[in-house]
Amino acid sequence: MIRSIIFLISFFIFGYEIQAKANQNNIELECLGILRDNFEPHVAxxxxxxxxxxxxxxxYYGNKYRIAMLRVSDKTNDILVGNGKWFSKITNAARSLLYVRYIKSExxxxxxxxxxxxxEGKCKxxxxxxxxxxxxxxxxxxxxMVYIIREHSEYAIAHPKDGDNIKRHLKHTCHALDPMTIKERPMPAPEIGLTKAIKRYLTKRKVKPIYVTIDSVTDEFIKLCKETIYSSDEKKLFPLAKKINSKFTLLYNKL
Incomplete structure (x- = not known):
């Protein structure tokens, strides 16, 4: 088991060429390592x-997926540290805290x-x-893409009592935000998705604040799409489509 894990990590580390982002203040990492949850080891x-x-x-580990929002800072030129909370409905905040540390040179x-x-893992x-x-x-x-999201979310809320229409156009909307949120194909929007484009654009040294806002709003709704679109509670679909439409109408008018 351990030898297999070591092989997987070695393959991950050396199988890719490491590239740096244009803006050193913004980084995006993919990591592979060993996670221990109550002493039980997992490849994560x-x-x-x-x-x-x-x-x-x-x-991602085992059959679990978790997401956390963090505040981070550079402790030194080589060490980045951060702390935050898992994204969950747990009311006991102390139980949801986590801490991260990234050694850039290694x-x-x-x-x-x-x-x-x-x-603990290695990243690229x-x-x-x-x-x-x-x-x-x-x-x-x-x-x-902002226009497409605005339009399809508007189609979704055009007929509030038509559940199939709401779900179909909300899927088109979520796909335009991030194609990974939707299983079905084909979809009307390009497979690139707004999230990849906006994050790539933010690597430029100077961007207008509106693009930072678009990135933040996009991340917020991608998270809600993942939680809602295939939920058994279809009553959540219309409110989500309405929120997306409201936000992206304002964003489009500012571009």
């Missing part, structure tokens, strides 16, 4: 996305949570190489 992989002093951590990432939850920086349709610029593509 996680994604870490940092923009300025905020970060998001997504971790590309080693540590996670420490409550109740004997520990993880990732860049998003995107071929935009029709040789569009990132700004024009982002505006088009």
């Amino acid at each position: 992989n996680w994604k870490f996305k940092k923009i300025d002093n905020s970060a998001e951590l997504e971790i 590309k080693i990432f540590f996670i420490e949570g409550p109740e004997l939850f520990r993880a 920086n990732i860049t998003v190489n995107i071929q935009l349709p029709g040789n569009q610029t990132f700004k024009s593509f982002i505006k088009e």
Whole structure:
């Protein structure tokens, strides 16, 4: 078991060429390592996305998926530290706290949570190489995707009593935010998704604040799409479509 885990980590580390993002203040990592939950070992992989002093951590192990929002800072030029909470409905905040530490020169990432939850792994920086349709610029593509999201969310709420219509167009909306949220194909929007485009655009040194807002709102609704779109409680679909439409109508008007 341990030898298999070591092989997997070695393959992950050396199987990719490490690339740095253009903006050193914003990083995106993919990591693979060993996670121990109540002393039980698992092979785990996680994604870490940092923009300025905020970060998001997504971790997968066994059949579990967890996500955390963090506040991060550079302890030294080589060590990044952060703390935050798992995204959950647990009311006991102390039980949901976690701490992270990333050693940049060694590309080693540590996670420490409550109740004997520990993880350590090796990471690689990732860049998003995107071929935009029709040789569009990132700004024009982002505006088009914001428009698509606004339009399909509007279609979803056009007939409040038609559950099939709401679900169909909300799926189109969520797919435009992030294609990974939706299982069905084909979909009307490009497979790139707004999230990849906006995060790639944010690696530029100077961007207008509206694009940072779009990124934040996009992340918020991707999370809600994952929680809601395939939920058995279909009463949540219409309110989500309405919220998305309201936000993206305002964003489109500011672009």
